[in-house]
Amino acid sequence: MNDRSSPPERSDMPPFFIVGSGRSGTTLLRSLLAAHSRIAVTPxxxxxxxxxxxxxQSREAPEDFDAFWRDLVAWSRFREIDVDPAQVLARIKAQGRRDFRTVFAAMLEAYGETTGKPRVGEKTPGHYRYLDRIFAWFPDTRVLVLRRDPRDVVASHLNAPWVTDQMGPPQLCAPIVRRLRTYHVAERALLWRQANGEILADAESDPRLHVVIYEALVDRPEKELRRICAFLGESYEPDMLAPRENSTISTTDTIRVQWGDWAGTHRTRAAASVSAGSVGRWRERLSPDEVGLIESICGPAMARQGYRPEMPRSPRRFFGQALLHVGLAEDQVRQLIARGKAQLARG
Known part of the structure; x- marks a missing residue:
């Protein structure tokens, strides 16, 4: 166990990042890497x-840093990484710059110091959308890209609270299209295609990126972790695969009270021994029409990555794609109404 009473050994290496389509195994990889004696990975x-x-997108620093800082430290995501705001602010002041890059770097460095480890990684799956900026801010960084069968990704999303809450009992003024399961199947399939078939399509050819195949990671964890550690410039440690049932590693959204049960289960699974039990679970959780819809949306990209489509092209793809357009239009109308109400409230 690391001695938190003394500062960790300093590392001149920049932070690394774990990205990928949501529900692709990023939490599992974070848990495995965080078991390394030198590596900490943020929520x-x-x-x-x-x-x-x-x-x-258009400037390096907030227009009003003090207001930005007050909002940031009150944000649930900042509180979840469990670092002292004063410690982060001291690092920012020591740099003599108050731009976004310095704030982000200070947060990650403070997390490493809190955990007593010299090497820090950050795990936000959706940060794949910001790789250009990440490479501009941290030119020597390394990025781990998780990739998983889109059918298992979609099936996993359908059991997650950010989807099930929307499909729950209708509430007044709740979005209508988002209550439909088919909408979420199509939406999550489209997000997978955008991530893996467009933004990260050529990840294998970029030396700054290392693709981690979820199915390979859970089938051959030691082999894959050795490759990952070599990519990061760290030595493999057998303790990364030691029993982790008592791990206290936090997972995202644990501070959301309404998601407490799901978060607890998610945390337990992330800390359990590595298992391939979730591979192919889509066969139990998805209907043939849903599988066909996913394959219709993701087909070319999933085939290039070795995931073989198994269903004929589903006529429901037209219904699912139509729902996506209707849902987007509904979201835009709701945003316009919300902005109008805000303007009226301001007088």
Whole structure:
């Protein structure tokens, strides 16, 4: 166990990142790497999305840093990484810069210091959308890209609270299209295609990226972890695969009370011994029409990556794709109404 009373050995290596389509095994990989004596991996920070809300696409720093900082440290994602805001702010001040990159780096460095480990990784699956900025901020970084069968990815999403909550009993003013299971099957399949078939399609050819196939990781964990450690420039440690049932590693959204039961189960599974039991579970959880819809949306990309389609092209693909357009239109109308109400409230 690391002695937190003394500062960790400093590492000049930049942070690394774990990305990929959601429900592809990023939490499992985080748990395995965090068992390394030198590696700490944060919960999901979603920092890039937060920075975009403050204009990071067009400027290097917040217009009003003090307001940005107050909102950031009050944010659930910041509180979840469990670092002292004063410690982070001290690092920012020591750099003499208050831009987005410095804030992010200070958060990650503080997390490493808190855990007593010199090497820090960050795990937010959706950060694959920001790789250009990540490489600009951390030119020597390394990125681990998780890849998994889209049918298992979609099946896993359908059991997650961010989907089941939307499909629950109708509530007044709740989105209509998002109550339909077919909509979520199509939406999650489309997100997988965008991630793996478009943004990360050529990940194997970029030396800064290392593709981790979920099915290989759970089938041959030691072999895959040795390759991952070599990519990161770290030595493999057998303890990474030691029994982890008593692990206290946190997972994203554990502070969301309404998701407490799911988060607890998710945390337990992430800490359990590596198992291939979830591979192919889509066969039990998805109907043939749902499988056909996913394969219709993801077909070319999944075939290139070795996932063989098994169903004929489903006529439901037209229904699912139509629902996606209707759902997007409904979201836009709701956003317009919300902005109008906000303007009226401001007078």
């Amino acid at each position: 999901e920070t979603h920092f890039m999305k937060r920075a975009d809300r403050e204009g990071a």
